Amino acid sequence: MASTQYADFAQYKEQRAALISSDRALRPDHSTAVSAAEAKADKFVRELRAAEAISVWATEHEGVPHPFPGMEFLTGRSIILKTKLFNVLSKMPKGGLLHAHLDATVNAEFVLKIALEQPALHVRAPAPLSALTLSTILPQFSALPRDMFPDSGTALTDASYSPGTWVSLKNARASFDPALGGSEGFDKWVIGAMTINPSEAYQTHNTVNKIWEKFTSTFAVGNGLIRFAPVWRQYIYEFFRASVEDGVSYVEVRVNFYPKYMFGEDGQENIPHRDWLEIFDATLGEFKAELKSQGREDEFIGARIIYSTLRFIDLEELAWYCEDCITLKQEFPHLIAGFDLVGPENVLKPLIYYAEGLLRFRARQKEAGVDIPFILHAGETLGDGTEADVNLYDAILLGTLRIGHGFSLVKHPKLMETCRERGILIEVCPISNEILRLTSSMLMHPLPILINNGLPVALCSDDPAMFGNMGLTFDFYQVLVASEVSGLIALRELARASLEHSTLEPAEKARAISAWGKRWERFVEAIADL
Template sequence: MYHQYDRSEPKPVASDWRKVLNADVSSVEDYNKAVERLQAAEKERAFDFQITTSASHNEKRAAALLHKIQAYDWDHTYGTPHDDEGNPTEKRTQGEHFLGNVDLINKTELMKVAKRMPKGAHLHIHWNSCLPARFLIRQARDIKAMYIRSTLPLTTPEHFATTRISFMVMTPYEATHVKGAEDDEKETPLGNVFDPHYVPNRWMPYKQFQELFNYPGDFGETLTRTERAERWLEHKMLISEDEAHGCKQTGHGIWEKFNYRTQMMKGLFAYESAFRNYTRACIKDFVKDNIQYAEIRPNFMATNSLKTDDGTGSIGNEGIMKIINEELQSTMEELRKRGDYFGGMKVIYCTPRSFQKDQVAAALDECIDLKHKYKDLLCGFDLVGHEEMGNELRHFVPEFLDFQKKCKEQKLDIPFLFHCGETLEVGDKVDGNLFDAVLLKAKRIGHGYAIARHPMIMEIFKEKNIAIESCPISNEILGLTPNIAGHNLPILLANNVPCTINSDNATFYRSSLSHDFYQVIIGSESMNLLGWKQLAKWSLEHSCMNPDEKAAVTAEWQSKWNAFCQWIVDEYSWLEFWEPRPGRH
């Protein structure tokens, strides 16, 4: 246990640790003072030192209560897996796999507090996987031009469990004419996925799928066929604990499962009314989760255009930006009228890292073009996709340098916000992306998991003030850490590397940004309420907002933070007199 530092003594400076080690220690009293000074010198280097030393009385009281809230959750929601005699209790502990614990997490007082916390800016969220899966599935219910297909006939429980599903909005002609390798079209009849003779991957009208849905399992409640179909599809969209953490699972294996979900989601997202409804609902969900500002990552590809609801028309990347802008402005006006606050949202142009050089060059040019047309909306450029399977940043250096030259000539500010270091393969070309990101002057990096093994790169990030968009739950589920206690975030924070907390692909994980903040605090004894505050402040400081926007959003966040701390004190003051059960671990 740490000794308490006596604040009446002169405050040490970080260099004092050398004096402490070189001093003669001849008594227990001298030794205890040396320990206190050594620990105080380390604390002075901590990422939350300034926040902690300048904390108000209310913040300190709220922080102490938050510690009690964690203990209360242990006694009332969690427990030890075995009793004093070694018998299994069937209880779960804090910090087990997120996917296995999320039902308990949602019942905790700490999660209630995390939801209430003003989080500042959300800087790393993929636009096609923000809301719960049921939202887009429900949107598709009455779309006549929606089609569905399966990789297996849905005739046995095994096929229901292992099949892969995809969706697409299209015309009847498109559904029955498939382009071949020579770009010629072959007519194919529609299929019925519930027919034993179904030919895999033939399209079926989604309305017909709902009407004929016949699942062999039991959902435990009375549902219509359509509701049963939607419930099953929602289940198919979510990654399970066994898929993520099964004893035979590998990093590449879970990514393959993840990519299937993104493909399944793609068709549900790719028509105009769903995209507009989703944009409005997502902004409102940010507000509900106490997020004051967001930077979203849609995918921009020539093959990724939106369809009109009848499947006959197509909306390109400029049209997508136009829709986002229209829905953002109208939703913010609606929020203002009802007295809710949202400081705004910007778009990071993303394109796949699996692209060829000419495709990335074209994407960079389009990014510049869209920046001219949507100067206040578009804010950066990124490459997305599995880092270990795609091209490294170095592959596109000529294109990136040319892009930076064009931006300078045209007086445009479009920083790189690269995904990189999302790997355990330290020392090869994949984590070499960290070095490229530094040399290409990235403003932030996504994930940066490998950086904890690169002390020099950590020093550069601190000196150049490059922030890491950390995604704790995503990193756990995609195989970078076995659980939250093994995450690299405490290492980065101990080295005072600026970090932000993000949800990445919340749809597939049954999570929200509140869940990621929850995981952060139960994953490390050194994290507390004031650590949360520093992470939120960093998110605002490292956003792409202009100075006026940043000042306005930060002022609103600070007001909400003060009210949040007061709410903790008012809501949980009774815990000041509560003591946990003896023997709690």
């Protein structure tokens, strides 16, 4: 093949610039209108990113070998917090949070703090605790009825402690062996069991299946505290508060309705799903009323629930959960936004196993006069042609409104085309994908491929409590610093897409976008004035 001929190097450089320009013009953030304030703010952010790439990321940091922008989050988090760019982005109005699991959205320290206020909550250890076993033995929590409260004052760390014996949560903390750190050692033990640390993510559990084992165990530990009605109420309120504080104005949160009951204040497992939603609804109303009293009602449009259950249930159980979802939708039509099946795709049942049951669910919805769209997890995998990867085909054929994660979607040009044509938004969870070992850093994440091929995308946090990235600022930061081309306008498009592709009714959606737009204008004007 004959090579392209140029009259001179000047012509080569001219053609080079034209090729780069025409390529970048295809990016959505390069083909949209930009105000003068946005252009100035974008320039400031780009210059700040470039400056901090040298002043922050090219310098040495104790305990962080070879730092770089977009590096492994759990290792680089302490550096991120030192940057001016993170501070700027923390003030950004981020639109909607469309993909997060409610039982992993509130800071673990806060959960433990409010749990310690509840006399009914108890803890036990399945084996003796010692300095050698503390990092591997997981605490187990549960509410107990008063007549089952233990009489003994035995501590979890006493030599006389019988493994599996319940101890009052408050007493367990107060009596924790000083040799194991005392009360602070107890806190460290519990919080460590509810979160993922750098050593686990990048050393001891550094494969997808291994880190999922740790990840799954954090839910098992945390749910013993969270699935208790008095804590549940405070937990939900804190989730709303922290979301608004980080600039999130709307949430569609996945609630796992497995099992069928949570514990009540009396220590009995007797709170049905209907009551879960009643508490959620009441707490949402209280939170919005408080914002309104402060003249801040436009900062938070509201919250809806994506009804979820786990991918290990059988078809008979699926039918029960589908009927339960319909019943809840009939009573709480403003809350139920969609339906999903969750859990590690690589090891649990694929969507094809549930497809016939999900089609029957569609038919039952018509009979019941409700509409509950599928908003399905699919393609959260490194596989190509595996069951987890093929879930993408089934999600699209089942009519999913959005795709949760869709990490392997870029391997399928036809599916990308279909998503683009149908406006199927991809709920991308950058930090979650990295910690769960789908990518080693943000620089290797397929997000730019999705965006630059015209697919609608929203950034999401997935399970921030496990990762220490409350809100969305960390995810936006990691995406921004991993590119030298994308800037503030790209983040604007991601934030707006999160509201445009929400399940809000048209009038609510228009109000949400309008309120976000006004806050965005104030945000860029503030940056432009710096």
